[in-house]
Amino acid sequence: MRSITRGAVVAAAVATVLAPAAAQASPGPDTTGLMGTFGFGRADVIGEAGLRSGVWSAYAVRSGFAGDDLIVSYPARTTPLASETVVYTAAFNEVADPQAECRKVGAAGVAQRAWVSFRCRTGFVPSYTLLVR
Template identity: 60%
Template sequence: MRKLTRSLVLASVAGAVLAPSTAHAASPEPTTALLGTYGFGRAAVIGEAGRNAGTWESFSVRSGFAGDDLIITYRPRTTAYPAEKQVYTAAFDQVADAQAECRQVGADGVAHGVWVSFRCRTGFAPSYTLFVR
């Protein structure tokens, strides 16, 4: 009887210790939200690139008067990715101000919890690549 009681106590202690780590490891439920409004035609490019990079699961585009709204479905993050991810490159011949677009997308992602930080790296001819963590 003593061995049984001891085994039950040890099992319950182990369960109590392991339960919080199991709950912490579970990823949050997907969220669908407006990431931002970007230049006409740019939301689809950004949406496709973000899905291919694995930063969101799906996207849709809604055209408006000021540009295209990018609506994404993603899992909110509170910790950085283990390694930097390249999301997309805004090329100088595709957008009027590639640096501004890169910074806007990066900041919108941080504001919504899609990623925790970002940087825009300049490339050849003023193009900018968005990297996130």
């Protein structure tokens, strides 16, 4: 009887110690936040591209007087993704200043913890691709 009681106590202690580690390992709920205000129509383009790339799980666009607000739901990140992920590409014929838009989205994602770092890669005929980690 004593060995059964001792085994139960040891099992309960191990479960108590390991339970917080298991809870930390499981991904938490998504965070939802404003990624920024962009030109009319651009928030939807960026939101759809981020959804396709898997960087966020959902997005919404709210139109206002100064442009469209992009609201996204994403898992908050404190460590970089395993590899760079392409979020979207902005071309000169789609937006007045694609480099500025790329930097704005990239910096907002870092501030919101949607990703840890970003870079804007320039392409041919002034286009900018947002890559995140």
